[in-house]
Amino acid sequence: MHLPKYKLEKRLPPPLWFQILTPVIAVVISLLISSIFLLAIKQDPLQAYLYMFRGAVGSKFAFLEMLVKATPLILTGVAVALAFTAKFWNIGAEGQLYAGAFAATWVGIMNLPLPAPLYILVVVLAGFAGGAIWALVPGYLKARYKVDDVVTTLLMNYIMIYIVGGILSGPWRNPKTMYPASVEIAQNADFPKLIAHSRVHFGLVLAVLAVIALYFIVRRTRLGFEIRATGTNAGAARFLGINTLKTIIYVAMISGGIAGIAGAGEVAGVQYHLIQSISPGYGYDGIVIAMLGRLNPAGVLLSAIYFAMIITGAQVMSRSLNVPPYIASVIQGVTLLVMLAMLLSFEYRIRRER
Amino acid sequence: MSDFLTVTFWVGFLAATIRLATPLILATLGETFAERSGVLNLGIEGTMMFGALAAFLTTYFTHSLWLGVLAAVVSGMVFGLLMAFLAVTLGLSQHVSGLGITILATGLAYYLYRAVIGSPTVPPHVDSFNTLPIPLLSKIPVVGPIFFDHFALTYIAFLLVPVAGYVIYRTTYGLSLRSVGENPEVADSVGISVHKIRYSALIIAGALMGLAGSFFTLAEFNLFLFDIVGGRGWVSIALVIFANWIPVRVLWGALLFGGVDAIGLRLQGTSIGIPFQIYLILPYLLTIIMLILIARNASYPSAMLKPYRRE
Amino acid sequence: MEQLVGMKGVRKSFLRTVANDGIDFSVGRSEVVSLLGENGAGKTTLMRILYGMYTLDDGEIRIGGKTVDIGSPKDSIALGIGMVHQHFTLVRTLTVLENVILGLPSPKGFRLDYASARTRIKEISAKYGLEIDTEAYIWQLSVGERQRVEILKALYRDVNVLILDEPTAVLTPQEAQGLFKTLRILRDEGKGVVFISHKLQEVMEISDRIVVLRNGKVSGQQMKSETTKEELARLMVGRDIVELPAELTGTPKEALLSVSSLGAENNQGIQALKGVSFSLHAGEILGVAGVAGNGQTELEQVLCGVRSATSGSVRYHGQELANASPKEIIDAGIGRIPEDRMEAGLVLDLPLMENLVIEFFDKAPFSRGILLNYRAIERAAEELMREYSIKAAGVHEATRTLSGGNLQKVILARVLSRNPEVIIASQPTRGLDVGAAEYIHNKLLEQRERGAGILLLSEDLNEVIALSDRIIALYEGRIMGIVPRSKFDLEEIGLMMAGSTTEDGNAPSEV
Numbered sequence A: 001m002h003l004p005k006y007k008l009e010k011r012l013p014p015p016l017w018f019q020i021l022t023p024v025i026a027v028v029i030s031l032l033i034s035s036i037f038l039l040a041i042k043q044d045p046l047q048a049y050l051y052m053f054r055g056a057v058g059s060k061f062a063f064l065e066m067l068v069k070a071t072p073l074i075l076t077g078v079a080v081a082l083a084f085t086a087k088f089w090n091i092g093a094e095g096q097l098y099a100g101a102f103a104a105t106w107v108g109i110m111n112l113p114l115p116a117p118l119y120i121l122v123v124v125l126a127g128f129a130g131g132a133i134w135a136l137v138p139g140y141l142k143a144r145y146k147v148d149d150v151v152t153t154l155l156m157n158y159i160m161i162y163i164v165g166g167i168l169s170g171p172w173r174n175p176k177t178m179y180p181a182s183v184e185i186a187q188n189a190d191f192p193k194l195i196a197h198s199r200v201h202f203g204l205v206l207a208v209l210a211v212i213a214l215y216f217i218v219r220r221t222r223l224g225f226e227i228r229a230t231g232t233n234a235g236a237a238r239f240l241g242i243n244t245l246k247t248i249i250y251v252a253m254i255s256g257g258i259a260g261i262a263g264a265g266e267v268a269g270v271q272y273h274l275i276q277s278i279s280p281g282y283g284y285d286g287i288v289i290a291m292l293g294r295l296n297p298a299g300v301l302l303s304a305i306y307f308a309m310i311i312t313g314a315q316v317m318s319r320s321l322n323v324p325p326y327i328a329s330v331i332q333g334v335t336l337l338v339m340l341a342m343l344l345s346f347e348y349r350i351r352r353e354r
Numbered sequence B: 001m002s003d004f005l006t007v008t009f010w011v012g013f014l015a016a017t018i019r020l021a022t023p024l025i026l027a028t029l030g031e032t033f034a035e036r037s038g039v040l041n042l043g044i045e046g047t048m049m050f051g052a053l054a055a056f057l058t059t060y061f062t063h064s065l066w067l068g069v070l071a072a073v074v075s076g077m078v079f080g081l082l083m084a085f086l087a088v089t090l091g092l093s094q095h096v097s098g099l100g101i102t103i104l105a106t107g108l109a110y111y112l113y114r115a116v117i118g119s120p121t122v123p124p125h126v127d128s129f130n131t132l133p134i135p136l137l138s139k140i141p142v143v144g145p146i147f148f149d150h151f152a153l154t155y156i157a158f159l160l161v162p163v164a165g166y167v168i169y170r171t172t173y174g175l176s177l178r179s180v181g182e183n184p185e186v187a188d189s190v191g192i193s194v195h196k197i198r199y200s201a202l203i204i205a206g207a208l209m210g211l212a213g214s215f216f217t218l219a220e221f222n223l224f225l226f227d228i229v230g231g232r233g234w235v236s237i238a239l240v241i242f243a244n245w246i247p248v249r250v251l252w253g254a255l256l257f258g259g260v261d262a263i264g265l266r267l268q269g270t271s272i273g274i275p276f277q278i279y280l281i282l283p284y285l286l287t288i289i290m291l292i293l294i295a296r297n298a299s300y301p302s303a304m305l306k307p308y309r310r311e
Numbered sequence C: 001m002e003q004l005v006g007m008k009g010v011r012k013s014f015l016r017t018v019a020n021d022g023i024d025f026s027v028g029r030s031e032v033v034s035l036l037g038e039n040g041a042g043k044t045t046l047m048r049i050l051y052g053m054y055t056l057d058d059g060e061i062r063i064g065g066k067t068v069d070i071g072s073p074k075d076s077i078a079l080g081i082g083m084v085h086q087h088f089t090l091v092r093t094l095t096v097l098e099n100v101i102l103g104l105p106s107p108k109g110f111r112l113d114y115a116s117a118r119t120r121i122k123e124i125s126a127k128y129g130l131e132i133d134t135e136a137y138i139w140q141l142s143v144g145e146r147q148r149v150e151i152l153k154a155l156y157r158d159v160n161v162l163i164l165d166e167p168t169a170v171l172t173p174q175e176a177q178g179l180f181k182t183l184r185i186l187r188d189e190g191k192g193v194v195f196i197s198h199k200l201q202e203v204m205e206i207s208d209r210i211v212v213l214r215n216g217k218v219s220g221q222q223m224k225s226e227t228t229k230e231e232l233a234r235l236m237v238g239r240d241i242v243e244l245p246a247e248l249t250g251t252p253k254e255a256l257l258s259v260s261s262l263g264a265e266n267n268q269g270i271q272a273l274k275g276v277s278f279s280l281h282a283g284e285i286l287g288v289a290g291v292a293g294n295g296q297t298e299l300e301q302v303l304c305g306v307r308s309a310t311s312g313s314v315r316y317h318g319q320e321l322a323n324a325s326p327k328e329i330i331d332a333g334i335g336r337i338p339e340d341r342m343e344a345g346l347v348l349d350l351p352l353m354e355n356l357v358i359e360f361f362d363k364a365p366f367s368r369g370i371l372l373n374y375r376a377i378e379r380a381a382e383e384l385m386r387e388y389s390i391k392a393a394g395v396h397e398a399t400r401t402l403s404g405g406n407l408q409k410v411i412l413a414r415v416l417s418r419n420p421e422v423i424i425a426s427q428p429t430r431g432l433d434v435g436a437a438e439y440i441h442n443k444l445l446e447q448r449e450r451g452a453g454i455l456l457l458s459e460d461l462n463e464v465i466a467l468s469d470r471i472i473a474l475y476e477g478r479i480m481g482i483v484p485r486s487k488f489d490l491e492e493i494g495l496m497m498a499g500s501t502t503e504d505g506n507a508p509s510e511v
Helices: A016-040 A045-057 A060-085 A093-108 A116-145 A149-169 A203-220 A222-232 A234-239 A244-271 A282-292 A297-320 A327-347 B007-036 B044-062 B065-089 B094-117 B143-147 B152-170 B172-182 B184-189 B194-220 B232-242 B247-269 B277-295 C043-051 C073-078 C096-101 C114-128 C143-156 C173-188 C200-206 C229-237 C296-304 C326-331 C341-345 C352-360 C374-387 C404-416 C434-450 C461-467 C490-497
Strands: A006-010 A348-352 C003-014 C017-028 C031-036 C058-063 C066-068 C081-084 C161-165 C192-197 C209-214 C217-223 C255-265 C271-281 C285-289 C311-316 C334-337 C422-426 C453-458 C470-475 C478-484
Touching (some): A016 A045, A016 A327, A045 A297, A060 A093, A060 A222, A060 A244, A060 A282, A093 A116, A093 A149, A093 A244, A093 A282, A116 A149, A116 A244, A116 B277, A149 B232, A149 B277, A203 A244, A203 A297, A222 A234, A222 A244, A244 A282, A282 A327, A282 B094, A297 A327, A327 B065, A327 B094, B007 B044, B007 B065, B007 B172, B007 B194, B007 B232, B007 B247, B044 B065, B044 B094, B044 B232, B152 B172, B152 B194, B152 B247, B172 B184, B172 B194, B172 C096, B184 B194, B232 B247, B232 B277, B247 B277, C003 C043, C017 C043, C017 C192, C017 C217, C031 C043, C031 C173, C031 C229, C043 C081, C043 C161, C043 C192, C073 C081, C114 C143, C114 C173, C143 C161, C143 C173, C173 C192, C192 C200, C200 C229, C209 C229, C217 C229, C229 C490, C255 C296, C255 C453, C271 C296, C271 C311, C271 C453, C271 C478, C285 C434, C285 C461, C296 C326, C296 C334, C296 C422, C296 C453, C326 C334, C334 C404, C341 C404, C352 C404, C404 C434, C422 C434, C434 C453, C434 C461, C453 C461, C461 C490
Parallel strands (some): C031 C209, C285 C453, C285 C470, C334 C422, C422 C453
Antiparallel strands (some): A006 A348, C003 C017, C003 C058, C058 C066, C209 C217, C255 C271, C255 C311, C470 C478
């Protein structure tokens, strides 16, 4: 038997300062690693990061734009964090977002005779419902038949994206422009602007509410208790009387619903109509954000903002420097992997074998 | 509608099926190796995407198609190695490690493409593969064009099926592989190095996934497009389950999906009034239905998803 | 007789327990020697040292007259020692042939050589009476057949000494006879066989020599021809269990829990409980004595709602509880102290206070509507912590940080906080130090005073005898006898646990 030279052995949860410092270190290391790719195309990493920082929060305008970007990211981050807490691997936030956008648009272009606040509420509810229903299918399949949630939620993404594509080129195609995009939703359904002369909209309020809801649900309700128990040890939870099947279904629905609200927000707060590219991958970003934020509300909020900064910063930087904005995805990917590796240090320490 | 009844239609359709099945066969065989060793490799989509990019860029600059293929294979192996490090040595969650690699590899692919090529109005092309008609056989009416006039990569893919089968069922490596994926404790107890087997399986998987990626940019198309892999990596994940982790069945599964893909292509041209997205949805819908049906009876390699650590 | 293996002065400890305390043991050519003893006596540990899975702390091993150093199973196999474990080391989805050759280099290099392996296996098969279809998949085989494959694996590697750990635990009587036939052939062929068991009947049948272990030491050694079951039972359980404890006060009252003809299968699909019937009365402790693997675990699981009963019923206040969900059983008011503290009794990653109320979190005052009332939970948790002297930094501590004894106190505190009428306590003091064990015992006696009915399942015979008003002896899923305190006899109980019926040969009856 060949014994390994180094062994990972379980350890007790680390102190709080360690838990807070680790993501910060992960971010720093990721930026260092990502700078390799900048150097590879003969760009100065420091300059690039500086431009990114300025582009993200360097001016009032930039900061507000960053908030607009952060809105859907916070929502998908919360959605995924909730699901992952119960160990429901919801990779389908993107599809649920589209489902929510779809439902919100549907309600929005019906031109219902409702006053603004009510219509907005209806739009939000529709968004939630769309996402919830879309997540319910894989959730139920996992709970009842143990069908792998990773693959099903993933595949549902493609299905919903294509459904939206089909609807947009078909029945909802804008008759005036002939573009595959819907007509505008009713004015009363538009999310109001929070700050004049900016694109920051009501969705941000919903996002912050979602963060609070995440805290509240997980830490203060019975369902949250069941979620945490199911997520850490489903077998013990079942022995101790918790109905893990119901728990997973509820989690799927709420998680999908929140992602759906992200979709509704993009339609009613940013685009005012439904387009194919309503989301450039917010649902997938949510996964990285949730993991980076270690599934807790404050962490998710900070991660989402960090990501929004990187995305908007990279976009602005790419206009001045010859750096493709995709550096943002690279940084995201590296950050996730580095963070994962460092999270190991929360559970294990390295021991040299005798 | 009369379109459907002509021989030309069927010949074209079946040939397209075989052609479109190629990347699915390669990627799914690769994932089969990984999962047989007990590791779910969700980095498949990203690995394929980067393979496509690596193949394209290499061929673009060296004007050599096979160098491009080689680059794709090597890049795939690198990502396979990374996955092994994360999931086997560090024992991280296989789900998230794989997703992280897909996000990283895809982002890197787009980034490098933009950095190197920029955004010209007309995306650059390469001289992609021509089909390699097999002498004599390809001249047989009907059967010839269907089976014997394909890209070299397609022939390779089909040949790899029996090779994979042989390796898995008739070699000592294959026996060790199967035991590691089923019951690593038992494998360990008879002296097999679980870590070494998993590393090797993931590297093989990565190579095949990279190879699959090269098919998109060097054969099916002759340029690199964003989302050129179009989720086929994920379909492969489902196909592995459909094939019950058996190489021969991978072939049937890939052909089935290649067929659905081909139908979609054919019918896109015709104006039936149904948005063509329906045909795009079919493969994914079919996959989910398949997963449901199989869930009860799937013989997942029992050790999949559990990192092996000797306590 | 030539000595194949000689072990002298073997000592082995794990953390705080001494598993082997200066044991001498030998195996000779052409002999079947049995290692007899209860759970925890040290039999498996000793053989695992010989097989290289553990390293000894002290002592020496001689093989073929030479002192050897065994660091891993590979070493022991090379020295000609093979072992068939209780839990088979076979890969279910591979064939018999593939399992036997797994890990061995192939004569054909990287290609597998099925043909020559098949021939060789068939030879060994025929010689030792181990008929098996080499092309069958393990999952298709019965347990007895799987065991044959395990033996074939060892013989294929040319062992001289074969160790079998509780081999008949999973066999039908017929299969056991088939095994014995094989063991006799092995012996006649000059091999040494070590037969680890707790079953007197079989040990008497198959052994040439018997070594009895108790508490990590050799308590006696006998030649089969010179001893009796009774003597062996005595050596196994020992006279050093002091005087039978004082009379327990109080008389049990009405029956609370009625179990009749309960049947259940274990995870391998084998019948683990066969027609178990008994009733638990208020104010009594009903002890279930039995060696691990004879159905105690399955009985606990059925009564706790995590295993389905294939037959029979469990009635409590007119309610049928067999096949009820854990929640229904909790709500019925039954307290459950499970055997598996970490994977059933507690969710270790939750804070202490949540574990202290987890079974009742949906009831007032812990819940108000959909909200949890953490102040109430905290208060209740603090009180329980005080009452049960649970050593922890505070109720917000991660439960994982607590010591074994304190973890058990958490479960106890939670369960007893609702004053249950019926308590199912499974291995309540396993792994605990003397102080913690005593505490648990006192608490259980308190509950008995209070009028609760307690079903005590334990592999520690001392514990069962000290606490119970009546004892059920469980063997192979069947009740061998129910004995009232006034008639406790160590030897008799030991015999029943090891498979013999009561002296007068009567069927076990309700007492």
